[in-house]
Structures are given as C-alpha cells and as structure tokens.
Amino acid sequence: MADSKHTHEPVAGLFTDDSGHQRCFWCEASPLYKHYHDHEWGFPVDDDRRLFEKLCLEGFQAGLSWITILNKRESFRxxxxxxxxxxxxxxxxxxxxxxxxxxxxxxHRGKIESTINNAKRVIELRREFGSLGAYVWGYESQAGQERPKVNTYDAVRAITATQASLALSKDLKKRGWSFVGPTTMYAFMQAMGLVNDHIDGCHVHKAAAEARNRFKIPQRS
Structure with missing residues (x-):
C-alpha cells in the first residue's frame, strides 16, 4: 500500500516534497525558498518597515530572480x-x-540611489497617510475586484501586472519614487498579501486566505 503522504494527484504548477506537502512550483529550488513561500509570501503585512523593505527589494530584483535577492536579503538589511x-x-x-x-x-548604482530616494519619499507619504500600510492597502480592494479567484498554474503564470498594480505604480512615480513599475508592484502585492496567488491545492493557500480574513486593514490617519 502506498504511503498516504505521496498519493497526491499531479497538479500543474505544484510539486510535492518529501513531507507530502504540495507547494507552488516556484519555490522548489531551496529550503530557504520553501520557507519564504510557506511563511511569508501571500500573507498580509501592515508593518511599515517590512513593506518598505519589500518595495526596495522588488526594485533590486528587476532583471533578476527573487531567489537571488532572497539569498542576499540579510546582507541588504x-x-x-x-x-x-x-x-x-x-x-x-x-x-x-x-x-x-x-x-x-x-x-547597481541606480538601484542603490533609488532606494535612498525612496526612503525620503516614504517619509513624505507617511506624513500624508499616517503609514505606508494605510497607503498601499488602499489598492487592495481594486486588486480583489479585478481577480476574485485565480487558482490555476496557467492563470498565475499569465498575470504580470493588473490595473491595480498599474495604478499603484503610476501614483508612486508621480510622488517621485523609482524602480516601481507595474510588474514590480504586482510582485509586491502578491508577496504582501494584497492578492492570494497560491495555486489551488498548495497547502499554504488556505492559511494565507485565513490570515487575510483575520487581517485588519490599516486606516489612514
């Protein structure tokens, strides 16, 4: 009789590890990547430092892979x-x-200078909204309306930007931010839980959704 841990039917975009858990395709490369997928990606965040860090690191990722940045995250910090x-x-x-x-x-000099510039811009934004969290979560409703349910490999792979990420990108650029293109902002929204792009069948999908249900959106002050 087969071990029950290994009886999952193959699902496009998921892989099953030795523990029997199914995960999204993109985190298979290393234990660090799996930990990031299981405990960070897609879970809602309202902490300003973490939000700002992710905005900066997504900018550094432009033209690179996220695992490259994740492996260097402690050095960046x-x-x-x-x-x-x-x-x-x-x-x-x-x-x-x-x-x-x-x-x-x-x-990369341009990305380093951009990060310093964006630090100045986030201080300005906090004066207006009270927190970076209140500002970015103002785009969550639009993101959810655009994509009420994305739960397949093909659907997730097909999306690189949305009207919500385009609107966020456009407004940040107007405020003087840089390296905040719409694709970069969509990756930020995925990571910080504004959308839940864990593929249906991934063992983290439900946990991320439950975390979002418990989450209180920070309010503008």
Missing part, C-alpha cells in the same frame, strides 16, 4: 540600515561607495 526609512534617507555618497563595494548585495 545590514547594508541598508535594516530599511529603516529615516536612517536610510540620510545616506550620502560615502554610503553609496560602501554599498557599491559590498559583494553581499546587488551592486
């Missing part, structure tokens, strides 16, 4: 003052030179 916007906004040319010499991060 160390180099960029743990993405505390107030401290990061004070970085100058000496800091840029230091970061360009740091092999632990992605050494």
């Amino acid at each position: 160390s180099g960029f003052a743990n993405f505390e916007a107030e401290e990061l906004s004070r970085f100058g040319e000496k800091d840029i030179a230091r970061l360009l010499a740091d092999a632990g991060i992605v050494r």
Whole structure:
C-alpha cells in the first residue's frame, strides 16, 4: 500500500516534497525558498518597515530572480540600515561607495540611489497617510475586484501586472519614487498579501486566505 503522504494527484504548477506537502512550483529550488513561500509570501503585512523593505527589494530584483535577492536579503538589511526609512534617507555618497563595494548585495548604482530616494519619499507619504500600510492597502480592494479567484498554474503564470498594480505604480512615480513599475508592484502585492496567488491545492493557500480574513486593514490617519 502506498504511503498516504505521496498519493497526491499531479497538479500543474505544484510539486510535492518529501513531507507530502504540495507547494507552488516556484519555490522548489531551496529550503530557504520553501520557507519564504510557506511563511511569508501571500500573507498580509501592515508593518511599515517590512513593506518598505519589500518595495526596495522588488526594485533590486528587476532583471533578476527573487531567489537571488532572497539569498542576499540579510546582507541588504545590514547594508541598508535594516530599511529603516529615516536612517536610510540620510545616506550620502560615502554610503553609496560602501554599498557599491559590498559583494553581499546587488551592486547597481541606480538601484542603490533609488532606494535612498525612496526612503525620503516614504517619509513624505507617511506624513500624508499616517503609514505606508494605510497607503498601499488602499489598492487592495481594486486588486480583489479585478481577480476574485485565480487558482490555476496557467492563470498565475499569465498575470504580470493588473490595473491595480498599474495604478499603484503610476501614483508612486508621480510622488517621485523609482524602480516601481507595474510588474514590480504586482510582485509586491502578491508577496504582501494584497492578492492570494497560491495555486489551488498548495497547502499554504488556505492559511494565507485565513490570515487575510483575520487581517485588519490599516486606516489612514
């Protein structure tokens, strides 16, 4: 008799690990990637530091894979003052030179300068909305209306941007942010739980949905 852990029918876009859990196709590469998938990706976040960090790291990911950035995340945190916007906004040319010499991060001058610029912009945004969380979660309703249910491999792979991510991107650019294109913003929305793109059958899909049901959207102050 077959072990019940290994009786899942194959589903496009999912893989089954040795424990018998089915997961989304993209996290198979390493234990770190699986942990990120299981405990972070798709779960709602209202913490300003984490939101800002993800916005910055999604910008660094442009042209690269997320696993590349994830493997370097601790070095990014160390180099960029743990993405505390107030401290990061004070970085100058000496800091840029230091970061360009740091092999632990992605050494791209434009992205480094963009991160410092965006730290200044997030401080401005907080003055207007009270928090970064209140601002970004204002786009969640539109995101949900656009895509009430995406639960197949083909559907998830087909979407790279939506009207909600386009609107978020456009508004951030108007406010002076950079490296915040609509595809980058959609990846941010997926990661921070504004949409739940765990494929139906992934063992994390239900947990992410339940977390969203419990989540209280931060309000503008």
